[in-house]
Amino acid sequence: MDRPMDLHYTDAQEAFRAEARAWLADHAPAPRTLPSLDTAEGFEAHRAWEAEMAADRWSVVSWPDEYGGRGVGILEWLVFEEEYWRAQAPLRVSQNGVFLLAPTMFEFGTDAQKARFLPPMASAREIWCQGWSEPDAGSDLAGIRSRARRSDAEGGWVLSGQKTWASRGAFAEWCFGLFRTDPEAERHRGLTYFLVDMATSGVTVRPIPQIDGETGFAELFFEDVFVPDDLVLGEIGKGWNVAMATAGSERGLSLRSPARYSRAADRLVDLYAERLADDPVRTARSGDAVAQAWMDAEAYRLNTLWTATRVLDGGSVGPEASANKIHWSQTDLAIHRTALDLLGPEAELHGDGVDAPWLDGYLFALAGPIYAGTNEIQRNVVAERMLGLPRG
Amino acid sequence: MHFAFTDQQLEFKAAVRQVLAKECTTDEVRAAYDAPTARSPRWQTLADLGVTGLTVPEAYGGFGLGLVDLVPLVEEAGRVALPEPLATTTGIAAPLLADLATRSGSDDPRVAGWLSAIASGALTAAVAEGARPGRPVAGADGADVLLLVVDDPDGRQLHGLDAADCPVDPVSSLDPTRRLGTPGWQPSAATLLTGGPDAGALLARTADRAGVVIGAELLGLADAMVTLTASYAKDRQQFGKPIGSFQAVKHLLAGAQVLLEFARPVVYGAAWALDQGAPDASRAASVAKAYASEAALEAARVSLQVHGAIGYTWECDLHLYLKRSWALAESWGTAADHRARLLDSLLAER
Numbered sequence: 001m002d003r004p005m006d007l008h009y010t011d012a013q014e015a016f017r018a019e020a021r022a023w024l025a026d027h028a029p030a031p032r033t034l035p036s037l038d039t040a041e042g043f044e045a046h047r048a049w050e051a052e053m054a055a056d057r058w059s060v061v062s063w064p065d066e067y068g069g070r071g072v073g074i075l076e077w078l079v080f081e082e083e084y085w086r087a088q089a090p091l092r093v094s095q096n097g098v099f100l101l102a103p104t105m106f107e108f109g110t111d112a113q114k115a116r117f118l119p120p121m122a123s124a125r126e127i128w129c130q131g132w133s134e135p136d137a138g139s140d141l142a143g144i145r146s147r148a149r150r151s152d153a154e155g156g157w158v159l160s161g162q163k164t165w166a167s168r169g170a171f172a173e174w175c176f177g178l179f180r181t182d183p184e185a186e187r188h189r190g191l192t193y194f195l196v197d198m199a200t201s202g203v204t205v206r207p208i209p210q211i212d213g214e215t216g217f218a219e220l221f222f223e224d225v226f227v228p229d230d231l232v233l234g235e236i237g238k239g240w241n242v243a244m245a246t247a248g249s250e251r252g253l254s255l256r257s258p259a260r261y262s263r264a265a266d267r268l269v270d271l272y273a274e275r276l277a278d279d280p281v282r283t284a285r286s287g288d289a290v291a292q293a294w295m296d297a298e299a300y301r302l303n304t305l306w307t308a309t310r311v312l313d314g315g316s317v318g319p320e321a322s323a324n325k326i327h328w329s330q331t332d333l334a335i336h337r338t339a340l341d342l343l344g345p346e347a348e349l350h351g352d353g354v355d356a357p358w359l360d361g362y363l364f365a366l367a368g369p370i371y372a373g374t375n376e377i378q379r380n381v382v383a384e385r386m387l388g389l390p391r392g
Numbered sequence: 393m394h395f396a397f398t399d400q401q402l403e404f405k406a407a408v409r410q411v412l413a414k415e416c417t418t419d420e421v422r423a424a425y426d427a428p429t430a431r432s433p434r435w436q437t438l439a440d441l442g443v444t445g446l447t448v449p450e451a452y453g454g455f456g457l458g459l460v461d462l463v464p465l466v467e468e469a470g471r472v473a474l475p476e477p478l479a480t481t482t483g484i485a486a487p488l489l490a491d492l493a494t495r496s497g498s499d500d501p502r503v504a505g506w507l508s509a510i511a512s513g514a515l516t517a518a519v520a521e522g523a524r525p526g527r528p529v530a531g532a533d534g535a536d537v538l539l540l541v542v543d544d545p546d547g548r549q550l551h552g553l554d555a556a557d558c559p560v561d562p563v564s565s566l567d568p569t570r571r572l573g574t575p576g577w578q579p580s581a582a583t584l585l586t587g588g589p590d591a592g593a594l595l596a597r598t599a600d601r602a603g604v605v606i607g608a609e610l611l612g613l614a615d616a617m618v619t620l621t622a623s624y625a626k627d628r629q630q631f632g633k634p635i636g637s638f639q640a641v642k643h644l645l646a647g648a649q650v651l652l653e654f655a656r657p658v659v660y661g662a663a664w665a666l667d668q669g670a671p672d673a674s675r676a677a678s679v680a681k682a683y684a685s686e687a688a689l690e691a692a693r694v695s696l697q698v699h700g701a702i703g704y705t706w707e708c709d710l711h712l713y714l715k716r717s718w719a720l721a722e723s724w725g726t727a728a729d730h731r732a733r734l735l736d737s738l739l740a741e742r
Binding site: 002007269272287290294306312313320376380 | 649
């Protein structure tokens with residue numbers, strides 16, 4: 001296939017954009033009007049918004065029609081995301097399911113699993129959290145100790161152990177988690193990927209207030225929790241491979257679309273322009289950082305289109321996903337840090353009755369270099385798998 | 393939307409890479425340090441392959457192609473620290489001369505002659521970054537034609553001189569292959585190529601192209617440095633193991649690699665925008681030069697640090713790439729210059 005380089009979207013893609021824009025204009029709540037999704041009230045408000053999207057098949061545009069999507073490709077998904085962020089529509093409460101578990105389920109799930117789980121995921125009737133990290137297994141994920149014991153009599157597995165930092169864990173209905181099914185095997189080989197109903201007897205949830213005071217994540221305790229065989233995703237003992245597919249989505253193309261950063265960078269330039277009128281001397285000192293942040297967002301957009309084209313041409317995303325994660329997490333921080341500098345003494349204003357989008361965004365961005373594998377782990381991956389340096 | 397090079401473009405890149413690996417070894421670059429020349433047998437090889445005339449219109453013996461075609465080849469030139477001025481001659485001068493030649497009513501025989509000579513490999517060019525009388529111009533020492541700029545009350549003027557008509561005072565550079573020289577010349581009606589608003593627009597476009605092609609050369613240099621240094625880190629043993637197994641070393645190299653990975657699509661996208669005459673092409677060019685400069689400077693910093701003392705020697709090849717990177721990062725606008733230019737453009741639309 002020798003198509004010349006072309007960075008224009010097609011007419012059909014532009015028509016899709018117009019349709020998405022019109023729908024969002026009619027339906028999306030005004031920016032920042034829903035309560036935080038990390039509160040019980042906000043969680044339900046965000047769920048209702050996603051149900052509204054799902055009703056008109058806008059919640060998972062890239063999925064096949066039968067599961068609630070529109071069957072469009074990755075480029076159309078990027079276009080939809082551009083419109084979503086342009087409309088400043090709410091954060092996606094279903095993101096762990098839609099952006100992380102779903103791509104993994106399309107790759108490894110049985111037809112029955114897809115039919116059972118994808119439609120309620122699309123409509124946000126069931127919201128998922130991630131049960132991976134443990135108190136003693138963070139960056140060293142393969143060191144997890146939570147166990148799954150075989151029960152032939154019951155036709156399934158019995159889970160025990162503790163998971164932590166489960167985003168949306170306080171309110172989610174389902175959890176996708178890694179458990180050790182073979183304690184004798186080499187540590188990467190003895191793991192299995194389970195889908196767990198949080199209402200199962202033996203599951204206890206302890207919400208953890210985050211740095212912003214809200215309960216964005218939770219500790220999960222499993223005491224003899226029974227999971228039937230049909231809730232194993234992929235093969236027994238192959239959980240690490242399945243998990244790395246999820247991690248690839250988390251770091252690579254699907255979790256953080258470029259539009260998120262392009263919009264934030266544009267708003268940063270707006271803020272700069274406003275502040276320049278008020279206090280030109282002080283504001284101008286941030287000019288270089290504002291331009292750098294805008295460039296970082298633009299570089300992310302172009303890199304994503306480059307990668308998406310490679311994928312559409314039959315290529316794959318390997319360790320580049322780690323480079324990607326380092327870039328988007330640093331970009332998010334740079335945008336918000338620069339905004340706080342522009343706000344100066346007003347940057348710290350927060351709490352009841354104060355709308356502080358930049359400070360909220362900064363607190364959110366601070367987690368970026370930590371979750372989905374710390375950036376230090378990602379640098380190891382880049383060094384070992386892109387540059388061929390020896391493992392330590 | 394299809395953001396990729398064609399198979400043909402990639403095959404040409406691979407062919408040029410193969411030729412340069414043979415004809416532009418680090419020994420050859422060192423020989424050029426001792427005796428810098430603008431044209432060499434290697435330049436003729438590139439001309440015979442169609443590289444030097446890639447952007448020259450077909451009417452003058454070239455291929456009439458754009459920056460998207462050229463950029464991968466300039467990357468390869470950067471990878472081997474090619475001493476000859478491919479980016480300037482084929483990436484900056486030829487498109488500028490082609491712009492002059494293709495305007496209606498233009499039949500300047502000098503321009504036609506220069507374009508044909510670029511395609512045949514008989515000419516290298518030096519292009520001044522702006523109107524800076526008395527300051528050195530890269531490549532001027534040894535170039536066959538000099539494209540120079542003066543400020544005039546009616547705007548800028550572009551002048552062109554054959555080397556025979558323009559005495560050049562050589563100026564030494566940390567990288568001798570830069571062949572800096574200060575042209576001793578007087579603008580005249582005979583040297584004038586264009587002036588007024590036309591020259592302004594032409595020179596603005598030239599500066600944008602320069603940002604992209606110099607950016608491409610910086611990508612090649614950055615890749616060469618990271619690759620060379622990763623290879624050194626695999627071999628060099630300390631504390632009984634390769635230094636590349638230590639996280640402190642890995643993280644330095646990974647940081648440089650991430651910058652390089654993200655600089656590539658930025659440069660390619662800007663090349664496409666310029667070829668298309670896209671409304672935001674100028675902005676894209678600024679992002680390209682800034683990103684490529686930062687990527688190369690970081691690759692240079694990290695490479696020297698990971699090599700340690702050996703990297704600080706004349707004997708180690710690393711300095712050949714370092715010096716070119718430092719020079720190019722400062723040319724045609726620094727990263728900070730381009731960020732300022734971008735910010736002005738972003739504010740202007742508000």
